[in-house]
Amino acid sequence: xxxxxxxxxxxxxxxxxxxxxxxxxxxxxxxxxxxxxxxxxxxxxxxxxxxxxxxxxxxxxxxxxxxxxxxxxxxxxxxxxxxxxxxxxxxxxxxxxxxxxxxxxxxxxxxxxxxxxxxxxxxxxxxxxxxxxxxxxxxxxxxxxxxxxxxxxxxxxxxxxxxxxxxxxxxxxxxxxxxxxxxxxxxxxxxxxxxxxxxxxxxxxxx
Amino acid sequence: xxxxxxxxxxxxxxxxxxxxxxxxxxxxxxxxxxxxxxxxxxxxxxxxxxxxxxxxxxxxxxxxxxxxxxxxxxxxxxxxxxxxxxxxxxxxxxxxxxxxxxxxxxxxxxxxxxxxxxxxxxxxxxxxxxxxxxxxxxxxxxxxxxxxxxxxxxxxxxxxxxxxxxxxxxxxxxxxxxxxxxxxxxxxxxxxxxxxxxxxxxxxxxxxxxxxxxxxxxxxxxxxxxxxxxxxxxxxxxxxxxxxxxxxxxxxxxxxxxxxxxxxxxxxxxxxxxxxxxxxxxxxxxxxxxxxxxxxxxxxxxxxxxxxxxxxxxxxxxxxxxxxxxxxxxxxxxxxxxxxxxxxxxxxxxxxxxxxxxxxxxx
Numbered sequence: 343x344x345x346x347x348x349x350x351x352x353x354x355x356x357x358x359x360x361x362x363x364x365x366x367x368x369x370x371x372x373x374x375x376x377x378x379x380x381x382x383x384x385x386x387x388x389x390x391x392x393x394x395x396x397x398x399x400x401x402x403x404x405x406x407x408x409x410x411x412x413x414x415x416x417x418x419x420x421x422x423x424x425x426x427x428x429x430x431x432x433x434x435x436x437x438x439x440x441x442x443x444x445x446x447x448x449x450x451x452x453x454x455x456x457x458x459x460x461x462x463x464x465x466x467x468x469x470x471x472x473x474x475x476x477x478x479x480x481x482x483x484x485x486x487x488x489x490x491x492x493x494x495x496x497x498x499x500x501x502x503x504x505x506x507x508x509x510x511x512x513x514x515x516x517x518x519x520x521x522x523x524x525x526x527x528x529x530x531x532x533x534x535x536x537x538x539x540x541x542x543x544x545x546x547x548x549x
Numbered sequence: 550x551x552x553x554x555x556x557x558x559x560x561x562x563x564x565x566x567x568x569x570x571x572x573x574x575x576x577x578x579x580x581x582x583x584x585x586x587x588x589x590x591x592x593x594x595x596x597x598x599x600x601x602x603x604x605x606x607x608x609x610x611x612x613x614x615x616x617x618x619x620x621x622x623x624x625x626x627x628x629x630x631x632x633x634x635x636x637x638x639x640x641x642x643x644x645x646x647x648x649x650x651x652x653x654x655x656x657x658x659x660x661x662x663x664x665x666x667x668x669x670x671x672x673x674x675x676x677x678x679x680x681x682x683x684x685x686x687x688x689x690x691x692x693x694x695x696x697x698x699x700x701x702x703x704x705x706x707x708x709x710x711x712x713x714x715x716x717x718x719x720x721x722x723x724x725x726x727x728x729x730x731x732x733x734x735x736x737x738x739x740x741x742x743x744x745x746x747x748x749x750x751x752x753x754x755x756x757x758x759x760x761x762x763x764x765x766x767x768x769x770x771x772x773x774x775x776x777x778x779x780x781x782x783x784x785x786x787x788x789x790x791x792x793x794x795x796x797x798x799x800x801x802x803x804x805x806x807x808x809x810x811x812x813x814x815x816x817x818x819x820x821x822x823x824x825x826x827x828x829x830x831x832x833x834x835x836x837x838x839x840x841x842x843x844x845x846x847x848x849x850x851x852x853x854x855x856x857x858x859x860x861x862x863x864x865x866x867x868x869x870x871x872x873x874x875x876x877x878x879x880x881x882x883x884x885x886x887x888x889x890x891x892x893x894x895x896x897x898x899x900x901x902x903x904x905x906x907x908x909x910x911x912x
Contacts, residue, residue, distance in 0.1 A: 366806040374799045381793030443727035453668040461912040466901040493861045496884040522848035
């Protein structure tokens with residue numbers, strides 16, 4: 343059994359969270375509130391020491407990157423949310439963030455998520471070097487066409503759209519099933535890690 | 550002297566590379582020079598060594614090695630505006646042979662990356678389609694969007710909560726305001742808030758991001774005002790919890806179990822906490838409606854929720870419910886963009902298979 347008090351604290355809090363599996367109780371509630379409080383405190387400290395001080399305060403205090411002051415003022419406008427008379431100013435930093443990320447993200451998204459995918463979907467003669475790769479190339483192309491048809495909202499699902507959409511949702515669900523199985527496997531391994539901590543590091547029952 | 554040189558050539562059998570050309574690497578942000586050369590015809594070549602000389606200096610520095618089959622090299626340790634020239638050494642087991650130096654060259658950044666031209670054309674086409682349909686929507690020309698199955702469930706879920714006298718929990722995802730799914734979620738939150746204002750149903754909106762919290766509070770407040778129930782708006786309806794992912798999930802789980810809302814909405818961007826939230830909500834007996842474009846989390850919502858808006862159905866739902874011209878136009882523009890993509894796939898495949906054209910290089 344461990345003599346380290348932090349291991350005991352971690353183990354007790356782990357069991358308090360696990361107690362939720364039975365039903366909500368004061369131990370879980372205490373652990374939940376402690377988690378939220380510590381997370382917020384840690385986040386504030388982290389952002390101050392790892393983001394604001396090295397990225398803003400240090401350069402500006404040494405006379406470098408003085409343009410950051412303007413950026414910091416725009417960011418500080420978020421706090422006007424708490425002053426009713428000027429709370430409309432909060433829209434300025436929101437607009438800057440939305441505009442910047444939209445402008446930066448859209449061309450990259452079109453290139454990576456549309457054009458590259460489109461290029462990979464086109465079936466070419468070289469894909470039939472062996473029959474398996476050719477077959478998969480055809481299946482992928484049909485799956486992409488059917489899936490895109492499923493997400494077409496400008497027409498009712500009648501006529502040819504209905505069976506093609508049906509094929510599309512089957513492709514989608516097969517993909518989701520595979521993703522589900524893979525992720526459950528990963529979650530079980532996380533549980534195994536926690537159990538190893540409780541039985542090994544804390545209680546010393548396994549090595 | 551000539552005899553000595555002749556003797557040297559006779560003794561050294563290794564031939565150097567020829568036609569060494571150094572030029573500014575195109576379509577980059579500067580700081581790189583591209584070298585090309587014609588390989589040595591010698592079969593004993595092991596590798597090529599790249600040497601660089603800065604103008605005004607006498608020394609040659611080794612900047613890298615290239616394999617024996619290589620005929621190009623990128624030197625990305627140069628500074629813009631400074632003139633450099635290069636030599637390529639052929640290296641064998643026993644000897645080396647140096648090429649004639651290249652001309653001096655200087656690197657600089659380019660304003661435009663022509664390799665990304667297909668992305669530019671795609672952006673222009675998609676933007677034009679969206680702007681066109683937004684214009685039509687603003688002129689009140691009816692734009693058809695088919696009804697999505699999950700939307701009927703929204704009405705049913707709101708009615709159920711009102712009948713049971715219990716609240717509605719709305720989680721707008723865990724992402725920031727610049728995420729498209731969060732923006733779509735805010736639109737749907739606005740419509741849900743109008744209904745809760747009208748029926749007097751308690752609304753609980755926990756948030757992870759402080760900026761999304763400010764936006765969500767404004768959205769709910771405006772919805773209550775639009776529904777004529779500004780007095781019913783309570784600032785504590787919309788609250789910030791924490792920005793730590795699993796602390797947020799633990800807090801929302803606690804809210805679900807203690808407050809026992811009749812309906813849970815999980816609309817927005819989610820990550821690994823999705824199953825934790827959805828499974829806990831299912832144990833409380835709440836009707837659950839989810840909507841996300843996170844492909845990896847959709848399986849969990851589909852398993853644990855009553856209705857799920859998959860991917861783009863979330864954006865279409867937000868447009869359908871709000872009937873905002875901007876959103877309607879965007880959905881129609883996206884639909885026709887998808888149609889264009891479908892046509893391109895089919896036409897390109899036909900051309901590639903029948904005429905063996907390298908059409909995929911266009912994209």
